[in-house]
Amino acid sequence: MPIAIKDAWVKKLAGVTLSDIKLTTFQNRHKQEAYKGKLLFTHVGISGPTVLHMSKEVGELLKYGEVTIALDLFPGVDHTILKSQLQALLIAEINKKIKNVLGKLVPSSLVPVLLRLAAIENETPNHSVRSESRKKLVILFKHTPLSVEKLLGADKAIVSSGGVNLKEVNFKTMESRLVPRLYLVGDMLNIDRPSGGYSLQLCWTTGFVAGEHC
Template sequence: MIVTFLRTALETFDNEKLRSFLLSHGVETVVENKGRVFPKSQKADSVLKALETYMGDGRVEIQTNTHILRLISENNHVHGVETNHGNIFGHNVLITTGGLSYPATGSTGDGYKLAASVGHSIYPTYPAIVAFETEETWVKSLQGTPIKNVNISTYQLNKKIAEHFGEALFTHYGISGPAILDMSKRLVECLPNGFIQIHIDFKPNHSTEELDSILLNRIKRQGGKAIKSCLTFFIPEKLAPILLGLCNIEPHKKASQITTQERRKILKQLKGLHLTLLRHRPIEEAIVTAGGVSLDEVDVKTMESKLMKGLYFAGEVLDIDGPTGGFNLHAAFSTG
């Protein structure tokens, strides 16, 4: 549904047109990992300044500290807004108020209320790209520690929900990072049904047997060292003593003294460290808000309301959301 709705907008203003637009306003862009496009300056404010200049050239007036109280309409035609500083009239009104994420930026859900006030259906909102809190408290000691090239599988009631390969990040409350964020919408939808189990495979390209052979070799070569030192080949240094603790193995125990049973415990953790997701972080911390104005009530070619003439929508206020990687930003640019 979302792809079909956005097709015309994306074809009209695709990624190359966006890059050309930015370049014409002094912002060079570069393509980085996985095709992601960033300003060459690596500074978001360079894009902001370009947009401000563009608005200035078009004589766009920006009014700050102004709250929209209601839409002004007559005969199914919106022709203005009532604000705390008086009425503003125009041929068209465009609602681009975002979702509910990061309210400090102004995204407080006002757009949903305005749309609903003139008859639009609003799908329930919830965080679509968001981090999670875990039952395990040991994650706090790993705050800021990334784990790369891991495979993360998620389960609920013994059924697999989602799986993703990539990078994750331990936080003081739980877990985040690209691999988690890309699955987060699905996980948020499932959480009302109960807790979710996460299994982290630190070496997905190796079978348990292959990993056992590698671990044995390192133990033989570093037998006089602490077992935690051997594990830094597989996992971050901070994580090694925690993983060993989960195996009931003393981190300072000499590698040469590790028994076959203990080695099997280590392998089990390396191929499937468990975490339990209790809840998602507040929607105010989410990168994107799912839900919003029903797409059935908006013209795909013009983004005009099908219910009220002169009323348009763009961006996150609509019931559109995508994965991480700039997709949501581009959807906002294209629909706007």
């Protein structure tokens, strides 16, 4: 299911997609699971294949308390390298304003958000960005916190697990073992799978087998 996020800034990014990001779940500051992939911001929170895939775990964690998701914009790059990349960018464009150059490092739609979260004034010239502010930016590049509000309801969900017990289905024909002439395919079957391609394959193949036998 898509995930509703408490932070108001997320809603301003509705429609923006980010590729090659990492999302890590935290509960009571303890790291839980990490997921790499794509992210889609929506008008209530976050969605996209990676989020749909992780939402089951987030739903479980929510039963035990608050959940935070850390967004890492540069999963393959560590803090030290990012610090020098940021420093090099600010020096190369020393007389420009930070709001006009940060987009060379991060997606431009995120620039105002990151500056606000780092408490850096948009109009600040690059030569005046303090060391403390640069440090905050680098931390945000690797760990922008998203506070989970809830999972969105079943009407917004995409099935990726749950359904009829596989022991009750004859896979040679897709006929129910309990109810003769009832054929079970696709989302009806309890096959746990990541979102993003497998479900279509599942409904096509099981639909084909059922179609051949019913």
